[in-house]
Structure formats: structure tokens, C-alpha cells
Amino acid sequence: MSKFSEFKPLNEHTLIEYIKTIPTLSSKLNNSFSDISIKEIGDGNLNLVFIVSNSTGSFIIKQALPYVRLVGESWKMTKERAYFESLALKEKGKLCPEHVPEVYHFDRVMSLIGMRYLEPPHIILRKGLVAGVEYPLLAEHMSDFIAKTLFFSSLIFRSTTDHKRDVAEFCGNVELCRLTEQVIFSDPYKVSEHNRWTSPYLDRDAEAIREDNLLKLEIAELKSKFCERAQALLHADLHTSSVMVTRESTQVIDPEFAFYGPMGFDIGAFLGNLILAFFSQDGHANQANDRKTYKEWILKTIENTWTLFYYKFTKLWDEHRDGAGEAYLPEIYNNPEVQLLVQRKYMTELFHDSLGFAAAKMIRRIVGVAHVEDFESITDAAKRATCEKQALDFAKMLLKERRKFEAISEVVSAIRQI
Amino acid sequence: MSKFSEFKPLNEHTLIEYIKTIPTLSSKLNNSFSDISIKEIGDGNLNLVFIVSNSTGSFIIKQALPYVRLVGESWKMTKERAYFESLALKEKGKLCPEHVPEVYHFDRVMSLIGMRYLEPPHIILRKGLVAGVEYPLLAEHMSDFIAKTLFFSSLIFRSTTDHKRDVAEFCGNVELCRLTEQVIFSDPYKVSEHNRWTSPYLDRDAEAIREDNLLKLEIAELKSKFCERAQALLHADLHTSSVMVTRESTQVIDPEFAFYGPMGFDIGAFLGNLILAFFSQDGHANQANDRKTYKEWILKTIENTWTLFYYKFTKLWDEHRDGAGEAYLPEIYNNPEVQLLVQRKYMTELFHDSLGFAAAKMIRRIVGVAHVEDFESITDAAKRATCEKQALDFAKMLLKERRKFEAISEVVSAIRQI
Numbered sequence: 009m010s011k012f013s014e015f016k017p018l019n020e021h022t023l024i025e026y027i028k029t030i031p032t033l034s035s036k037l038n039n040s041f042s043d044i045s046i047k048e049i050g051d052g053n054l055n056l057v058f059i060v061s062n063s064t065g066s067f068i069i070k071q072a073l074p075y076v077r078l079v080g081e082s083w084k085m086t087k088e089r090a091y092f093e094s095l096a097l098k099e100k101g102k103l104c105p106e107h108v109p110e111v112y113h114f115d116r117v118m119s120l121i122g123m124r125y126l127e128p129p130h131i132i133l134r135k136g137l138v139a140g141v142e143y144p145l146l147a148e149h150m151s152d153f154i155a156k157t158l159f160f161s162s163l164i165f166r167s168t169t170d171h172k173r174d175v176a177e178f179c180g181n182v183e184l185c186r187l188t189e190q191v192i193f194s195d196p197y198k199v200s201e202h203n204r205w206t207s208p209y210l211d212r213d214a215e216a217i218r219e220d221n222l223l224k225l226e227i228a229e230l231k232s233k234f235c236e237r238a239q240a241l242l243h244a245d246l247h248t249s250s251v252m253v254t255r256e257s258t259q260v261i262d263p264e265f266a267f268y269g270p271m272g273f274d275i276g277a278f279l280g281n282l283i284l285a286f287f288s289q290d291g292h293a294n295q296a297n298d299r300k301t302y303k304e305w306i307l308k309t310i311e312n313t314w315t316l317f318y319y320k321f322t323k324l325w326d327e328h329r330d331g332a333g334e335a336y337l338p339e340i341y342n343n344p345e346v347q348l349l350v351q352r353k354y355m356t357e358l359f360h361d362s363l364g365f366a367a368a369k370m371i372r373r374i375v376g377v378a379h380v381e382d383f384e385s386i387t388d389a390a391k392r393a394t395c396e397k398q399a400l401d402f403a404k405m406l407l408k409e410r411r412k413f414e415a416i417s418e419v420v421s422a423i424r425q426i
Numbered sequence: 427m428s429k430f431s432e433f434k435p436l437n438e439h440t441l442i443e444y445i446k447t448i449p450t451l452s453s454k455l456n457n458s459f460s461d462i463s464i465k466e467i468g469d470g471n472l473n474l475v476f477i478v479s480n481s482t483g484s485f486i487i488k489q490a491l492p493y494v495r496l497v498g499e500s501w502k503m504t505k506e507r508a509y510f511e512s513l514a515l516k517e518k519g520k521l522c523p524e525h526v527p528e529v530y531h532f533d534r535v536m537s538l539i540g541m542r543y544l545e546p547p548h549i550i551l552r553k554g555l556v557a558g559v560e561y562p563l564l565a566e567h568m569s570d571f572i573a574k575t576l577f578f579s580s581l582i583f584r585s586t587t588d589h590k591r592d593v594a595e596f597c598g599n600v601e602l603c604r605l606t607e608q609v610i611f612s613d614p615y616k617v618s619e620h621n622r623w624t625s626p627y628l629d630r631d632a633e634a635i636r637e638d639n640l641l642k643l644e645i646a647e648l649k650s651k652f653c654e655r656a657q658a659l660l661h662a663d664l665h666t667s668s669v670m671v672t673r674e675s676t677q678v679i680d681p682e683f684a685f686y687g688p689m690g691f692d693i694g695a696f697l698g699n700l701i702l703a704f705f706s707q708d709g710h711a712n713q714a715n716d717r718k719t720y721k722e723w724i725l726k727t728i729e730n731t732w733t734l735f736y737y738k739f740t741k742l743w744d745e746h747r748d749g750a751g752e753a754y755l756p757e758i759y760n761n762p763e764v765q766l767l768v769q770r771k772y773m774t775e776l777f778h779d780s781l782g783f784a785a786a787k788m789i790r791r792i793v794g795v796a797h798v799e800d801f802e803s804i805t806d807a808a809k810r811a812t813c814e815k816q817a818l819d820f821a822k823m824l825l826k827e828r829r830k831f832e833a834i835s836e837v838v839s840a841i842r843q844i
Contacts, residue, residue, distance in 0.1 A: 163650070168600060168604050168653060169600055169604065172597040172598075172600040173600070175593075175594075175597055176593075176594040177594075179590040179593055179597075180590075180594070182586060182587055182590040185586060185590065186586050186587065189752060194755055194758060198755065198757040198758045198760075221761070221764040222767075224759065224767075224768070225764070225768055225771060228753065228759075228768050228771075229771070231753065232581070235581055235586060235589070235752065235753070236656050236657050237654050237655050237656075238655075239654050334607060335646065335649065335653070337616065339617065340612060340642055341646075342616075346639040346642050349643050350642070350643055353643060353646075353647070
């Protein structure tokens with residue numbers, strides 16, 4: 009029996025032994041182990057992440073642990089999520105190879121993925137947003153990734169047979185779905201030991217959320233869509249720490265929450281985290297940089313992401329109108345007027361879904377268990393609370409009033425008015 | 427190797443041999459085969475159905491064939507549907523044993539179910555409706571069946587873990603879902619060799635449906651819900667030929683289309699077929715019976731079915747408010763005002779879904795492939811067409827205007843006004 013025939017967490021030493029047993033990985037290093045360098049960089053909550061490199065090549069080893077590392081071994085979390093992450097990386101990589109790192113190797117027993125190392129100057133987008141760095145291609149790239157991965161996994165493009173087969177497969181990722189249900193759609197709206205916020209400044213705000221019946225009505229509708237509506241294969245954790253960037257490159261990582269859900273959940277995750285980044289900027293402003301220009305860039309990126317997504321998604325739809333997609337058969341939707349009608353209706357609903365999920369994602373990052381570096385890195389608690397309160401007030405309004413917005417420019421105007 | 431270790435369609439002779447190999451079936455006959463009687467009664471499109479009886483007992487044997495019998499062997503249809511039918515019968519039988527026949531035996535290889543024989547005077551409800559027979563307990567019983575089977579398989583009652591496991595299982599019934607997508611949500615709205623209608627009277631009406639952009643917009647929304655929204659375990663073919671009745675008993679049969687879909691599809695199937703029965707009555711009126719009283723009874727049954735369903739479903743919800751259901755956690759929905767708000771919103775959406783699906787079910791029975799005996803038994807084509815046109819006009823209005831109705835009494839008033 010091989011040494012790695014049952015699960016064990018690897019360390020720098022055992023990982024070398026493991027790599028030696030896997031030709032696709034050791035060949036990346038030209039089978040040379042004398043100058044190998046291994047560095048554990050997992051700062052996340054769920055996984056071990058190693059950079060492996062030598063003079064000839066490099067890759068990342070990501071290993072899922074059977075618990076949430078942030079909370080400790082008491083919060084169990086199936087390591088099977090690595091299987092769904094590798095599936096999603098491969099599927100999304102096929103659809104959008106420019107923005108998804110290549111998978112070299114997957115080992116289900118070891119819950120381990122070997123994949124492309126995104127070399128420096130790639131950094132986590134959120135860190136770039138905190139530092140105030142502009143990424144001129146970000147909206148272009150992210151709209152590309154979102155449009156392609158959502159369109160091609162939806163029933164606009166696919167047959168029912170393919171759809172139901174894949175929906176069934178990803179139903180297996182239920183534990184990760186449950187975690188999302190809890191931390192996004194439940195905990196922020198009730199008393200929970202996991203919740204935290206900038207106290208005492210936001211004590212009353214956190215309480216107000218738990219007493220807001222209209223907010224609870226809206227979050228119930230979004231939760232129901234999240235749990236019941238298999239619209240497309242989602243990344244399902246598409247915040248700004250799931251994206252690595254340089255000025256020229258945008259790479260989406262970490263789709264371990266992937267499942268078939270409502271498209272607006274992915275779009276909303278990205279937009280909501282950009283809005284959080286916007287509201288955090290005043291906390292990072294100083295005499296050298298008032299961040300005003302940067303705030304304008306963030307707003308422009310929010311607007312462009314949706315506008316370009318809309319353009320690209322509907323363009324894909326037009327291009328594949330006569331394909332095998334089950335949703336809108338060409339023999340029925342056979343004139344320009346009805347095509348325009350169904351497309352407008354679809355995109356309007358998707359817009360409102362996206363705004364709702366964006367708001368839900370913002371709220372949970374301020375009064376829920378997991379916070380964001382955008383705010384956490386503001387050391388002055390009073391200043392941080394001021395930024396967070398603006399974001400929270402905007403998110404509450406957006407969740408309740410999202411159906412009144414007809415264009416992304418109106419959302420941007422509303423952000424400015426806070 | 428046993429004689430029945432691979433699939434073969436049974437006949438009266440081979441069925442006896444088969445029964446002898448199955449103790450749970452032969453014991454129903456007290457192991458006596460000398461006085462056995464076997465009668466094939468399958469008048470449906472998809473299956474062989476045998477009544478097996480002797481002096482001591484009886485049962486039904488239902489065997490799925492790998493094609494749609496109505497069309498012939500050219501229209502393939504997986505016999506695996508028998509597996510999903512037996513699963514659904516068992517699951518729904520647990521939830522509502524009063525209205526679901528007991529399953530005695532299931533054989534996946536032979537695609538064969540052994541189940542309770544619903545002895546005379548049980549007849550197919552549709553035949554009773556054509557004959558003008560009142561069933562005083564029908565609304566009470568059907569509201570019971572629908573409320574229990576939908577509520578207990580929804581996320582209002584269940585955990586996400588149970589829900590996703592069962593959703594995945596029933597994704598396997600994809601071929602039957604595809605058949606529904608085609609015959610209900612697609613074919614009636616396009617030119618299809620399968621479509622038929624009372625020609626020439628309804629030629630222009632059938633054409634008008636294929637040219638009605640607003641109708642196509644609405645049917646797209648319903649189709650998307652049917653394909654994507656896993657709200658509860660549906661019967662998914664709950665028309666009036668899937669119900670057997672006496673004055674005292676109501677039994678729901680034939681859930682071979684079962685899958686996780688939108689609740690309104692089941693409610694709408696039943697209501698829509700009652701409305702078809704209503705509009706067919708003028709075609710059955712004669713000097714001895716003008717059917718006026720009977721039409722009032724149908725309208726009352728439509729109204730009572732929804733009203734009782736609403737009452738029973740929300741009562742179950744109130745009773746299980748503190749249970750394991752994922753959708754509305756008691757720690758969040760913790761005051762009477764918010765409980766009322768979410769319940770009203772949920773039931774209003776369900777009402778409009780039900781009306782939409784009812785309309786879709788009506789339209790397809792008039793201009794699609796499969797018609798109903800309610801109309802087919804009206805031999806005078808002109809008279810039949812008059813009845814069908816009233817039903818069709820009502821259904822088109824209902825599909826487009828369903829969101830304007832606030833109560834079932836308003837729907838009944840609208841039916842009267844045609």
C-alpha cells in the first residue's frame with residue numbers, strides 16, 4: 009500500500025515525497041529535487057497552500073483540511089470540497105482559460121490539487137484595493153469570466169440532460185452550500201456566537217438588523233433562490249480575495265464552494281466586494297493620498313463590470329440563439345421583438361438578483377463571522393466604524409429597494425450620495 | 427440465472443410465472459394460482475397495467491415499457507421511470523397514506539411495481555367529471571395530499587442536506603422532465619408534427635398562440651421555474667386522470683414524472699384540469715341534464731381546493747415553525763409580524779405560479795399532442811371547438827394576467843364571465 013493511499017495533511021517534508029510519486033508534478037520540476045523550495049502560504053480559513061518551485065518550474069499544491077482552519081478543528085468541513093474545486097476549475101478553465109489557473113493534478117484521497125503558480129507580481133485583488141492600485145483591465149477581464157462561465161453553464165446554452173446531470177453532481181457539495189446559507193443568509197440576522205462587529209460603535213446597527221422585518225423578508229427571498237434555483241455553475245465565493253491580479257492579468261481562484269445556483273450570486277459577490285472596497289477608502293486616505301481618484305476608479309469599475317457583462321452575456325446569447333439550449337428554442341423565440349422581450353426580462357431579473365446578493369454579501373462582512381481586510385486594516389476603530397456604517401446603510405437600502413434600480417449608473421449615483 | 431434477471435415485457439402468462447417467484451406478491455393470493463384472474467387494463471401511453479386477483483386477494487402490476495405506447499416504439503422513453511415512480515409512491519405514501527396506494531413490490535430490472543388494486547367503484551376522476559358525478563370530499567382530500575406532499579418535501583420543513591440529496595436522486599428522472607418540457611412548454615408555441623387541435627375551427631387559434639409574443643414571454647418564465655427551481659418533490663403529472671375516486675375515497679396514482687420542481691406545477695395541474703372539465707360541460711349537456719348544477723360544483727371544488735390547501739399548508743408551517751427547516755429559521759423569523767409577512771409573500775407567489783401552470787396545462791391539452799377525454803368525448807366537432815375555444819381564451823388571459831388575481835374567488839368569477 010502506498011504511503012499516500014489514505015488522507016493525511018502534508019508538510020514541507022512529506023510533500024516532497026508525495027511529489028516524487030506523481031510524474032505530472034515532478035516533471036514540472038524536471039525531476040530535480042536538490043534545489044526545491046517549498047513555502048506554505050495558506051492564509052485562508054480552510055486549506056493548506058504550498059508554493060513548490062525550483063530553477064526549472066513551479067506549481068501550487070492546495071490541500072483541503074477536514075475543518076475550517078480559522079475556527080479550529082471543532083468546525084468540521086468535508087475535505088471533499090477539493091473534488092468540487094478541481095471540477096469547477098477544470099470546467100471554468102475550459103470555458104475561460106485566460107482567467108483560470110490550469111489544474112495539473114488532482115488526488116481525491118489526499119484532497120489535493122496541483123495547479124499553476126500565479127507568480128509575482130500577481131497579488132490578491134483585495135490587497136491591491138486596500139493599497140489603492142488601479143487595474144485597468146479588471147472590469148474587462150471579470151466581465152469576461154462571469155459572462156462565459158455563467159452563460160455556458162446555463163439552460164440558455166445547454167440541454168436539460170447535461171444540466172440535470174451536472175446539477176446532481178454538484179448537489180454533493182452540500183456542506184459548503186450549508187456554510188454559505190449559515191454565514192450569509194442566517195447568522196447576520198440572528199444572535200450568533202460567530203457574529204462580530206466593530207463594537208461599541210455598531211452595536212445598535214447590528215441589533216437593528218436583527219429587528220428589521222423587511223430586511224428579513226428580502227433575505228428570505230434571496231436565500232430561497234440560493235437554495236432552490238439551479239441556474240448556472242457558480243464560483244459561489246467570488247469576492248475580491250478569490251481573484252489574483254497584475255495590471256495585465258486577472259485570475260480567478262478558489263471555487264471550492266462551486267454549485268448550481270442563481271447567477272446573481274456570483275455577480276453580486278464581486279460587485280458587493282467592490283462596493284465594500286469603495287466605502288473603506290476614506291479609512292485609508294492620508295495626506296499623501298486622499299483616495300478621491302481611486303474611489304472614482306472603483307465606481308467606474310463597478311459600472312463597467314456590469315455594463316460589459318451585460319454586453320458580453322447578451323452577445324453570447326445572440327450568437328448561440330440557434331444552438332441546443334433548452335430555455336429559448338429558436339422555433340418559438342423566432343422574431344426580433346420576442347427575442348428582445350425575453351432578453352430584457354431575463355437581464356432585468358438578473359440585475360436585481362445581483363444587487364440583492366451584493367447587499368447580502370456586504371452586510372455579512374460587517375456584522376457576520378468573516379470580515380474583510382478592506383475594513384480590518386483600518387486600525388482606528390472609530391474611523392473603521394464610520395466606513396462600515398456607510399457601507400451597511402447602503403447595503404440595507406440596496407437589499408430593500410433593489411427592484412427600483414433600472415441601470416447600474418443609478419446604483420453608482422446612490423453610492424455617491426451616501 | 428433466473429428467468430426474470432433481465433427486462434422483458436410481461437403478458438398474462440409470463441406474469442403468473444413472475445408472481446410465483448415473488449413471495450410478497452404470491453402471499454397476497456395466499457399462494458393459490460388455480461383461480462387467478464389477470465386482466466391488462468393499460469389505456470395509458472406509457473405502461474402495461476395488469477389487475478391480478480383471486481378469491482383471497484388482489485394487486486396491480488404496472489410495468490414500464492421503454493417507449494411511449496401511444497406513439498409507438500419510435501418514441502423512446504426510459505423504463506427507469508418505474509424506479510422514480512416507486513420512489514415517489516413510497517415517499518408520498520409515507521406523507522399521506524390515506525390518498526396514495528400502497529406499494530408491495532418493486533423490481534428495477536423488470537421496471538415493475540406491484541401495488542394496491544383500487545377496487546370498484548374507484549374510477550378515474552376524469553371519467554367521473556365527464557359523467558357529471560359529484561365527489562363531495564374531493565377538494566378536502568386533494569388539498570390534503572397536495573399540502574402534505576409539498577410541505578414536507580420543501581425547505582420550510584427540511585434541512586439542506588436532505589433536500590440536496592433527494593434533488594440529486596430525482597435529477598435522474600431527466601427523460602421524463604424533458605418530455606414535459608417539450609409537450610407543455612415548447613410544442614404548443616411552435617409548429618410541431620405532434621400538435622393537433624379541432625380543425626378547422628381552431629386553426630386560427632393555434633396559429634395565434636404561435637404568434638403571441640407576450641404569451642411566449644410568460645411561458646418562458648414558467649419553463650425556467652420548471653427546469654431550475656427545486657422547491658418540493660412534485661407528482662409532476664397531477665391531472666384528473668392521475669386521481670382515482672369514489673364518493674368516499676381519493677387516491678393519487680402514476681407519479682412517474684416525479685422530480686423536485688416548483689410547487690405551483692402540481693397545484694396548477696389539478697386546478698387547470700378542473701377548469702378544462704368546467705368548460706367541457708356545455709358539450710355534455712342534454713335535455714335530461716343541463717349540467718348547470720354540476721358546473722357550480724366544479725367551480726366550488728376549484729375554490730375549495732385552493733382555499734383548503736392554503737389553510738392546511740400554512741397550518742403545517744405554523745406547527746413546524748420550530749423544526750429543522752432551513753428556509754425560515756425560528757431565531758430569525760421570531761415575531762408574529764415577520765412570520766405573517768413571509769408567509770403571505772410565499773403564498774402569493776405560489777398562487778400566481780399555480781395559476782400560470784394551470785393555464786399552461788390547459789393550453790397544451792387543446793393545441794398540443796395529448797388531449798383530454800373531457801373534450802374528446804364531445805363527438806360534435808363544432809360544439810367541441812366552442813368549448814375548447816372558451817377554455818383556451820380563458821387560459822391565455824390567465825397566463826398573461828395571473829399576477830392581477832389576489833384570491834381564488836376572483837379566478838372563479840373570471841371563469842364564469844367567459
